[in-house]
Amino acid sequence: MAIPSFVDRVTLRVQGGNGGHGCASVHREKFKPLGGPDGGNGGDGGSIVLRVDPNLTTLVEFHRQSVRRATNGQPGRGDHQAGSRGEDVVLSVPDGTVVTDADSGTVLADLTGAGAELVVAAGGKGGLGNAALASSSRKAPGFALLGEEGEELLIALELKVVADVGLVGYPSAGKSSLVAAISRARPKIADYPFTTLIPNLGVVVAGETTFTVADVPGLIEGASEGRGLGFDFLRHIERCAALVHVIDTATYLPGRDPLSDLDVIEAELAAHGGLEDRPRLVALNKADVPDAAELAEIVHADVAARGWPVFVVSTKSGQGLNELIFAMAELVSARRAAQPAAEPARIVLRPGPARGTGPEFTIDRQGDGDGGFVWRVKGSKPERWVRQTDFGNPEAVGYLADRLNRIGIENKLLDLGARAGDAVAIGGEDAVVFDFAPQVDVGAEILSRRGEDQRLEEDRPAAQRRRSKDADYHARREAREAGGWDEDPGA
Ligand SMILES: Nc1nc2c(ncn2[C@@H]2O[C@H](COP(=O)(O)OP(=O)(O)OP(=O)(O)O)[C@@H](O)[C@H]2O)c(=O)[nH]1
Ligand SMILES: [Mg+2]
Structure with missing residues (x-):
């Protein structure tokens, strides 16, 4: 399935477990026919809890199962036995997940920071048994309270994805082909310029590291002055950890060669600004074409002289891709390690009207x-x-x-x-x-x-x-x- 844009969105039905009913029972013993009330309380139903796991970067898991239920609390029993609680279901979501009530459109929470939690569908409270309902004026209640139903709602989870690695280059250099080759995303690929109209995002797994790559629509000379399409899209990679230059070594066009392509793209990046400090990798692409492999060989040293690691790759044959993604992963990990860990927001939010404020009715x-x-x-x-x-x-x-x-x-x-x-x-x-x-x-x-x-x-x-x-x-x-x-x- 292609991931069509930068926003990953999924709707999900969540249902807290029902509370168990309280029990109405009277203690019975031989020769003591009427003891006190001894009905136990019902257990609370389990809740559905969303919790931020910083290791997650997508909502793909939720596309597979769209209903989540927590278990019910058990009813109370005689002899003061309370029913057991239902179990909570904790759903891990990526950092930055926005939770909305899908029916009303109300934003319930913006979950940021490792460990941030939202009880999105609370379990129903268990009902009190008649033992707990006894008082001086009501010594032997012949009833118990019912357990409440768990909350149920349709929620939308939305993740504004931040690209960890941005792919930049001329049209038809093979940026979308690279996204397709190293992730499960299936962007449109064609041999005409400006095939990509909005960035495509792919999730890449390299060893222990999972990260996202985005292909920015092709850049051309003068992009910063409004030529072509790609310039506006550079803002999508403003927060990325690294840039990869994708360079076409197979196509012969007047005024184009790998080194000047590199210079033109760098000039456009400089015109955009804000990306100067980002580490770069260079992918000399289409090495499956014999002439291209030769050209790559020739320019390799000159490109490396700019101080950036160079990879000779082919999205067609797969050559060099493994080395490239591990180099990307290294830059992403280094950047993540250098960033101060976000303060975990451990506040437990609850949907619905604020409880305990305003008049009781x-x-x-x-x-x-x-x-x-x-x-x-x-x-x-x-x-x-x-x-x-x-x-x-x-x-x-x-x-x-x-x-x-x-x-x-x-x-x-x-x-x-x-x-x-x-x-x-x-x-x-x-x-x-x-x-x-x-x-x-x-x-x-x-x-x-x-x-x-x-x-x-x-x-x-x-x-x-x-x-x-x-x-x-x-x-x-x-x-x-x-x-x-x-x-x-x-x-
Ligand atoms: N032989 C060969 N062709 C490739 C390779 N990678 C991409 N191509 C071809 O190059 C053409 C352009 O590829 P795309 O991936 O669409 O290029 P792009 O950089 O995304 O282009 P825009 O979206 O227009 O900016 C397509 O015809 C691809 O099949 C490769 O490694 N070898
Ligand atoms: Mg493309």
């Missing part, structure tokens, strides 16, 4: 019109609590109501004018919808007990439920006003 009245309206409650805590709730268990629903009230959702709904029987949706797209049945009425009279949750009486319409509560309330008030209600027998 928001409430909006939505959808007024023919279809009626809904009070939409949003917030990471209430939405999480809903996901943790086993709606088949009345006690678990009562516990959810307690949690929602504790952060003031019910009071806020009453403040906003919500009435019993109104629809309340907690969450976004896959919201859970309730009938609003306030437990605390205006005036803070507590009219029903937790655990006998009115909302569970699905067979009774909400309005009827409200009426019965109202009736209860009015009965109490009337009795109190009449002085006949025995509220506190001790007084």
Whole structure:
């Protein structure tokens, strides 16, 4: 597969493991039929973590497998046994990988520096078992919390590739042929000038060293004054460790010979500027052609006299290529060793809205019109609590109501004018919808007990439920006003 440009991009679906469910269990022993709650917690799901490995230079590995999943946490069990955690999946990415949410286009992280990490899809939290849910007011909970689902998203990984070695030379000197001969890239090759319109990038492996080479579109005399195509592309090799002059020794053209070609290209590089300090290698190419081999032989000493190592090569026969790539690797390694190691950014970033900032929840009245309206409650805590709730268990629903009230959702709904029987949706797209049945009425009279949750009486319409509560309330008030209600027998 050809690598078409300098940007390597791949999309990947990542999915954190689900949290294990908590366990509801009661300790049993001979002669002690009812011990305390002993259900263990579910284990957290594993996360998908991206981590920079400076030895990687491409995203090719990700082109092969486009879905990555972490394992689920195990459910808790009786006798206080916690479920085991799911395992994290750590994906190694090259330095400089930019991670975006592929659906929204939001940049999640710019991963730079060895060891920089991003938890890109967090595993779901395990649910608490009933042992952990016990409190002085709820000594033996008959329910446990559900494990949460792991995060799932489609991400794009993008790498702006820096060329380690830049190939420069006249059109048709064989630069693209050289990229093709020493890497897996398959750029277009043809015997007319300016075949290459944008640089091609190839990954070269030479012993322990992996590096990238780029062929800059052909340069000609006057390139710096706008002639030809290649000049603008020199910026792509501004950060390279070394330059290789690719020189055609097989083609006879007036005014052209290896030494003057070298001088012309050097003059254009000087006009561009910024590349003076970069080490150079010279490849005298097309040595498979007999006359070319002879010419290479003749000019070898003169080229070497400029102080640059010279290689007589052929991209056709492969002659001299091994020596050339090992010489490139040496320059690349030397440059890498000389560069100060980037400070590793060990901050663990998390996608999504910042947690723990702003109000815990928001409430909006939505959808007024023919279809009626809904009070939409949003917030990471209430939405999480809903996901943790086993709606088949009345006690678990009562516990959810307690949690929602504790952060003031019910009071806020009453403040906003919500009435019993109104629809309340907690969450976004896959919201859970309730009938609003306030437990605390205006005036803070507590009219029903937790655990006998009115909302569970699905067979009774909400309005009827409200009426019965109202009736209860009015009965109490009337009795109190009449002085006949025995509220506190001790007084
Ligand atoms: N005989 C022979 N021909 C070669 C060799 N290397 C390249 N060529 C030929 O030279 C021509 C130009 O090769 P390219 O690799 O396209 O040259 P380039 O330097 O990338 O040219 P531009 O992209 O136009 O700047 C093609 O016809 C190649 O087949 C070689 O080692 N021996
Ligand atoms: Mg080319």
